[in-house]
Structure formats: C-alpha cells, structure tokens
Amino acid sequence: MKTLIKMLLFNQAGARTDTKVSLGAWSWDLTTGEEFRVGAGLAEPYSITWCAVEYFEETGSILNVLLQHVSPNIPHFGRTLIHHAILCANLKAIEILLNRGADPEFPIQGTGSRLIHLAARRGYYTVLNHLVNAGCNLDSKTEGGETALMICARYKHVDCLKLLARSGADFGLVNMANQCVQSIAGLVRWTLGLRQAILDVVRTGTVLYSSDTSIFSTLMFVTRINDVASLEKIVDQTGVIDLNEQDENGYSAVMVAVINGHVDAFRLLVFAGADVNLGNKYGDTAISLSKASVNCGDFEKVILEYALTKSTPNSCNITFYTLHRAASKGDYDTVEALTNGENNVNAPDSDGYTPLMLAARGGHGKICKLLISKGAICDIENARHETALMLARENGVGNDAERVLLDHMARGLVLGGDRVKKHCKGGKGCPHTKQLVMVEDNGLLRWGKSSRRNVVCKWAEVGPSVSFRWNRRKKADRDEPGLFRVVTTRNKEVHFVCEGGVEMAELWVRGIELVTREAIFGK
Template sequence: CGVDATASHRELLRSSKPSLYTNVDCTALVAAVVSRQVSVVRLLLQSGGPTDIKVSLGAWSWDTTTGEEFRVGAGLAEPYAISWCAVEYFEDSGAILRMLLQHLPLETPHYGRTLLHHAVLCGSTGAVKVLLSCGANVECPVKTMKTEFRPIHMATRLGLSATLQSLIDSGCDLNSKTDSGDTALMICAKYKHEECLRVLTGAGADFGLVNISGQSASSIAGSNQWSRGFQQAVLDAIKVGRIPKSSNVSVLSPLMIVAETGDVEALKAVIGSGQFNLDHQNENGFSAVMVAALKGHVEAFRLLVYAGADVKLLNKSGETAITLSELNQNRDLFEKVMLELALEKGNRNAGGFYALHCAARYGDLDAVTLLTRRGYDVNVPDGDGYTPL
C-alpha cells in the first residue's frame, strides 16, 4: 500500500506508568513501544525499519559527576535509544524488549549507565529479569567522578526487594562494596529497608564487614535509630532457617543478637545450628548468657545454660552471668533455673550460685535431700558468709 513505516508524525502518546500524555514527533515503532503493542512492534521490525533512533520520552535524569538521580517527568530526560524506552515503558511479557535487543546492543552506555541500571532505577523487575536472561552484566558498575556502585547497591537503596532477589539469583556479589566501602547490607541499614535486609540475610550476605569509616550494618542501624527493625529482620530470617553469616563475630554475632532480644525460637535455631561458640565474649567481655541475664530474659538464659554456656566467665567489670541476674527484679526465676540445672544435671561448678543454699532458702526439702545425698556440704558458706543452715 506504500505506507512509509519509518516516517515521523505527530502522535499523542499516553501511558499510565510512567505517566505520559503528550504530543510528540515520533515513528510508528516508538508509538508502538510506548503503547506496548507487541504485534505492531514485531511487524515493524520485520519490515526492516531503522532501530538506531533516539527518543525523548524518559522520566529520569542523573548527574554524571555525583551519580544522583532526578525524576524529571516523562518526556523531559535526555534522548535515549528505543531499547531504553522499552525498559521504561516495559510491556509485561517482555516480548518487546527481547525483540529490540535482537537489533540493538545490550551494554551500550547512556551517560555512564547501562540498560540494567536503568531497569533498576525504573523499578521494573520484569525488565531486569529480561535483561539478565539476555546476558546483561550483573556486576557492571556506575562510575562517576565521586561515586561507584553496582546494580545490587541501587536496588537496595531504592528498597526494591524483588529486583534485588533477581540480581542475587543471577549470581551478583552479595558483598560487593561502593566507593565508600558500603555493602548492600549497610545500605539497607542506612535506608531502613527491612524486606531487602531479609532477602540479603537469607542469601548469605556477610554481616561481619565494615566500610572505610569502620561502620558495620549493625552500627549503621544503631546510629540511624533503626536497631529494632534491624534486629527483627535478622530474627525473621533465623526463624525460617536462614542463620545470618558473619565473618567476624566481633562485628556482629547472631548469637548475641538473639540473646539480647530474648527470642527463644530464634535462639533455639542458632544454638541448634552448632555454628557458634556459646562462650564467645564481646569487646566488653559479655557472653550471650551474660546478656540474657542482664536483659532479664529468663527463658533465653535457661536455653543457654542447659546448652552448656559457662556462667563462671567474667566480663571486663568482673561480673558473671549469676551476679548480673541478681540485678533483676525476677532474680528468683534465674535462681530456680540454676537450681533445676543442678538437680537435673548435677552441675556443681556454677561460680557464684550455691544450689544447696538456694534450695534451703526456698524450703524445698526434696531438693535439699537430693543435693546433700550428692555430697553438697551443709557447712560451706556462700559469698556472703552464710551456710545453708
């Protein structure tokens, strides 16, 4: 019929996401991409029309010096290739983007970024999956005069947990660092993205790393008033069998986190994993059982002592788990735990705890009888000089 498929005409282009309602001069191919018309795009590409065209339909711009991004509104960004248009106006099946990538290069940069970076920025998990399946470099960095970061850092910063999972599934480095040494976990803590933190924890990201300022994900969460959300995300991961990894328990110990929160279910999982030394002491000399005693977590304390945690250890202030438990209003509950332990397991070497004295104080005749039969001396004084009598 003689229609020129490459001709440019004034068209009314409309889109709900991103929002677009404007008249522009464009080719039929551009209009079909924006309108997400798969069959029309296929027909136009088969006709052999040019694909090396630039369009000004983007909603995002960015500073090539700082890497900072700006949402300028659809149609106001710098002109880009039509494949970039297919990313921003992504059609759910991905067919349009795949067809265009058969005619256009995958990794050609646009102001220092690739199609994958743009798909992440646009929040299009579908486009990310298509690009990765077509061979996009999951580790390709954005480099500017002041910054350097990768797709995983972008997805985490923007709180895109589904996109983050797609990048992880494609084998990205979970512990890669930005120019400032931040990992994706640290970025989660900075921006308080709990779901992304769960995804990274489950995937095995390292909690034991620090950035060039010496900050860890945990310390960043603390300085950002997000300790509770951070802890909850870690606990949630533990409860579904994903024990957090830490190459340096002095930076972060999952055992210490669960002891501090007193979450019994999570503590059972951590102890049961067999991955952690129950008697590890932090920089202040506190062990997990000391933390549980200090916080008043009786059931967590019970789990730890029955698992073999040493209550005789001293922190840097000379305190033990027993002396710390005595500071609590529910000190009698801690005493009962230790008494039960002595009765069940015959534990006679719990520094600072005197089982026979405790049984006598409670008037527990059966316990006194059992302990004396086991050889407990009724004349031995406790720390205050009192004997059981």
C-alpha cells in the first residue's frame, strides 16, 4: 500500500498539483474545528500535497518538489498543510513546511486555534517543543480565549504543560469565561496533577511567568502548599522574584505562611528578607497575624532567631516587636540579647506600648531595670495616656516593677534638681525659692554654695515635723501639699515644698534616701 501511494505521489508530482484524491484518514467539522479519525481513504478529497504530508516520504523530497509549485498557506476546509502535519504528528513535514514559509500563527477556521493549540490539545510533546523552539507565540488565544497552557490543563497533558511552563507561558491569563489554568484544572479534577507539574518545574529553579500575580503567583502557590523545597528554589532567584509581592487584598507570602501555620516556610521567607511589617488592606501584618495563630510561639522563635543573627534594616523592625514580646513575657535573656545592639528600646509596638511599658504591666522589675539601663524612658505616654508606672500599678502598689520605676524616677529627679520653696528658722521665717539638687558622688544635698547649704542627710520624710506645725500654726500653708523635710547628720531639720503635691514630695524623699544610701554603701 505504501509503495503504491509513493508511486502515485511521485507520478502526480510531475503532473497537476490541484488534482484531488481520497487517500486521507482524517476529517474535521468546519463548525467546531474538531477532527475525526475516519480511516485511510475515507476522508474528503484533498490535493496530492496533503497526501505528501499525511503519507510522508522519509527523505521529504516529494513534499519539497510539490511545495515548489504551491504555497503551504493555501487553506483547505479552514486549515493549512502545517495543521495537517501536526494532526499527523509528522515532525519532519513540519520542519519542511516552516522552512518553506508556512505561517505558524494561521488560525483554524471556526475555532481560532493556532498550531500551538492543536499540538497542546493532541498532547504532541515533540511537535510542541519544535513549535516553541521555532518561536511560536506561547500565549496566543483561541476564539474562546484559551491559551495552549489552559488547553494542556483541560486535557491533562502534563509533559506539554511542563514544557510550556519552562518556556515562559503566562499563568496569569484568563479565558472568555474568566477561567485561569488553575480553575480549569479544578473543573476537570486535575488539581493535584497540576500542582505536581508546577512543583516539578519550580524545583528546577524556574519561576513561572505570570502577568497578573493576583491570578497566579509562583511564590504564593508554593507558600500555600508549604513546599519548602520549591520555596528554597524561588527565594534563590535574586532580582527575579519579589518576596513582598501582594495579592489583591494586600496579603504577602509571609502573611500566607502565618495564616496557614507554615512555620518552615515562614522561617525561609523571613531569613530571605520578606518584610514582616508590610500591611494588607485590613491593616494586618505578618507580625500581628502571628499573634492569633495557634503556632504563635513557633513564629516568635523564628523572629527571635532572625533578630539575633541578622543585622539588616528589616531585622531592626523585627527586633522591636520581638523585644516587646520578650519584655511582656518576662524573658530576661532575650531582652538582654536584643538590647546589646543599637536598637531603639523606646520604639512603640502597633498598640503604642514600649518594651518598658509591657515589662511594667507584667510586673517584671528585673527587666524594667535592664531596659532603663539601656536608655528606656519612663514617662513616655501612649495614646491612652498610660505610662510605665501606671501600668505597673495595675498589679497593685508596691510590686517589684513599680519599685524599680520609682527608684529610677526619684534618682533622676534629685540628681537633676528642681526649684523648691525652702522654709527658714523651722517655719518661723518666710519661705524663699531655691534650686535643690543632690551630688551623686558624695550624696550631698545642696541648695547653695556655702557648707551650711551642702548637707549629708540622715533621713527624709514627707510632711512637716511637730515643731514646724507649731511654728506655722497660724499660717494656712502649714500642711501645704508637696511639703517634705530632711534631717542632716548634724541633726539639723530643713523643710522644703515642691510642686506636684504629695506624690512629688514622696519622690523627692525616695530619691534623697536612695542617693544617700548609695553614696554610703554603693549601688
């Protein structure tokens, strides 16, 4: 049979090229573009050039001779010779036709399908590979808006899909029904097959192309399914992938990792430089989302590990929030480690709390002392007008955190000094204003230059003495708020009045006794 066909082709090659014969085994519907295998000799008549394609002579000499007399782009039932070559999976014929000027983008009548769509639908990997190498438009669409990539997903041709993915086909396109590659795979129940095909490509180090990351993002895809091996390949693509890309709702890959509880993916993204403080449309960040996660502790460990081992602008932001958590929980070692660098210990968290405020609220006096030694400021107020001292007192008056804060504030007050009223002659004279201050090195209380105004205190107390009250019994200010007295080592009693009432007087007394004690016994 083959010999007879060759003889016919050879004889016809020297005769008229428009002679039609019925040797074909393929037929197709002009309305749908669908082809049918009908058996040899049962198809509609076509010219001998088409016979030379379907019954290709392996040297290609007959087809080459025929193409000298006829264009490869003359349509027959809405198709051209190269469409027929693809249908017959004849790679050599395809090569000859392309070399002879066959149009690789000629659409099939009724469907708008190009060569690449036909090869994808038939699952012809070798043919598809040849078309890709020949420069076919990978993202051309049929009349229904489908690309070759979508067609591969619809017909579950995994090898063809991988080929297109590696070659840069666009995963971010949709068809006329607003379906993308992923949604099409879902419709034909091939979600797992598509997932594995994508992972196989990504693990070779290929970042799949997507013109619209809200439709498909390689980074988001592998993060959601928690494939760390693939994610490692992606984050290595410096300059190719944006680790902080966001979807239509502002979620980034690191947020997705937190929401899904993927600790290993979260660690990989954070150490690769993903911004954990990036916000979505709802004001959430990876940090704030991690607080509500069942794996909150694991995420905190990752952030702490990063903050302790990295020194980048991104790690500074992470350190702030890690420091806040550690201070709140009373983790002294972590706070100490995080404050050894040049971190701003007064930075507020998303709720306006500084690390000192959180340590004070938790009653962690030792941590309060450490933070103060690193430069933490006690009188910072948040939006609710709360200070560290106020928060410490939520645990009751007299706790360890309150003691540390009051000691620090009292020491700062007396060493910095302030204007006070000083009473003369045990309250008999008129009070006058003095600058009262203590000298840290020797513990002297000073309100003037003479030795009589530079004293060492034995003790101090809020309120007046009995004799003072008697001496000022006719004065309205005998119990003036802010009144306190000191007794010197020479048993001299001196009364002062500060602004701020009893609370400030208590702070003066506390500071005087503290600095005096430290001067005598050391800190």
